[in-house]
Amino acid sequence: MNNSLSQLIDQFLEYLEIEKNCSKLTIRDYRHYLEVFNSWLTTSLPSKKINELDLQTIRKYRVYLANKEDKRGLTLKRVTQNYYVIALRSFLRFLIKNDFQTLEPSKIDLPKTESRSLKFLDKNQIDRLASYADTSKEEGLRDRAILELLFSTGLRVSELVKLNITQVNLERKEFGVIGKGGRARVVFVSERAVGWIKRYLEKRKDRFAPLFIRYSGRVDEQDNGERMRLTARSVERIVKKYVRLARLPVDATVHTLRHSFATDLLSNGADLRSVQEMLGHKNISTTQIYTHVTNIKLQEVHKSFHSGNK
Numbered sequence: 306m307n308n309s310l311s312q313l314i315d316q317f318l319e320y321l322e323i324e325k326n327c328s329k330l331t332i333r334d335y336r337h338y339l340e341v342f343n344s345w346l347t348t349s350l351p352s353k354k355i356n357e358l359d360l361q362t363i364r365k366y367r368v369y370l371a372n373k374e375d376k377r378g379l380t381l382k383r384v385t386q387n388y389y390v391i392a393l394r395s396f397l398r399f400l401i402k403n404d405f406q407t408l409e410p411s412k413i414d415l416p417k418t419e420s421r422s423l424k425f426l427d428k429n430q431i432d433r434l435a436s437y438a439d440t441s442k443e444e445g446l447r448d449r450a451i452l453e454l455l456f457s458t459g460l461r462v463s464e465l466v467k468l469n470i471t472q473v474n475l476e477r478k479e480f481g482v483i484g485k486g487g488r489a490r491v492v493f494v495s496e497r498a499v500g501w502i503k504r505y506l507e508k509r510k511d512r513f514a515p516l517f518i519r520y521s522g523r524v525d526e527q528d529n530g531e532r533m534r535l536t537a538r539s540v541e542r543i544v545k546k547y548v549r550l551a552r553l554p555v556d557a558t559v560h561t562l563r564h565s566f567a568t569d570l571l572s573n574g575a576d577l578r579s580v581q582e583m584l585g586h587k588n589i590s591t592t593q594i595y596t597h598v599t600n601i602k603l604q605e606v607h608k609s610f611h612s613g614n615k
Contacts, residue, residue: 310346310355314339317399326487328463338392345369355400358408366393387415423594424555425564431456434557437550444520446505448543450498451517455544455559457498459566459584461485462537462559468516470506475499484585493583567595 318336321327346353370386394410435452439445464482473480478494513530525532541559548557570580581592
């Protein structure tokens, strides 16, 4: 690999961590995308320097990405290819900001990808999903509390697993979280979710700090039970387990519950700005993926009031 380019990539990743307050997951992904670019450039065009980058080089890189295969021999999806290019554009933007001569990132276009339908569950499907947790057991109570809390708050899985018992005010039915990009927001909890969390905590006999703990493996009481904290991957597996048991028509994930939270609010009359605040979105444009709800409402208005329907 090009050592000087590797050093610049490291500087960029440090900038993301320190100044942009990006998550470790985001930094890990950007490192991967940029290391792939560095490796390709070093192998395919070893004499090409970062200050000599041009659109022709980018086109060659795009061809490489289009033909790149994963471990299963499958080529990258168009949307995945875009992630590599988005990372490269961000890196070039950083370089220009720091007075490096290189290709202007705005010259690199992203091809449009097919719009994907947004997956979400309705209230009945949520009820069905949650009902499969065996609440006669402590682990089942935990799972029910997790499912109810995710739908009640729209929390990201990374935000959920960081929660401590003392952080969640069950009397006020609210608590604060630090979300993506270090943005703080207040999260509100429904009566139903509060009820299940209380039942779960009443059943627990430990004094561990984490709100949600694991029940497999060795018990480790060090550091207030920090090593007992449930991981994001475990929560993802829990949701998948109940989706299979409930035989839902939607292949739902943790993020589907976040979509379901937003959809439920909008379909019951909440405005887009309020939903933006509750989801912790930086820009309203991100929240506008939920226009499928407003489209349905507009359809109802058209049906009720347009003279052609009478």
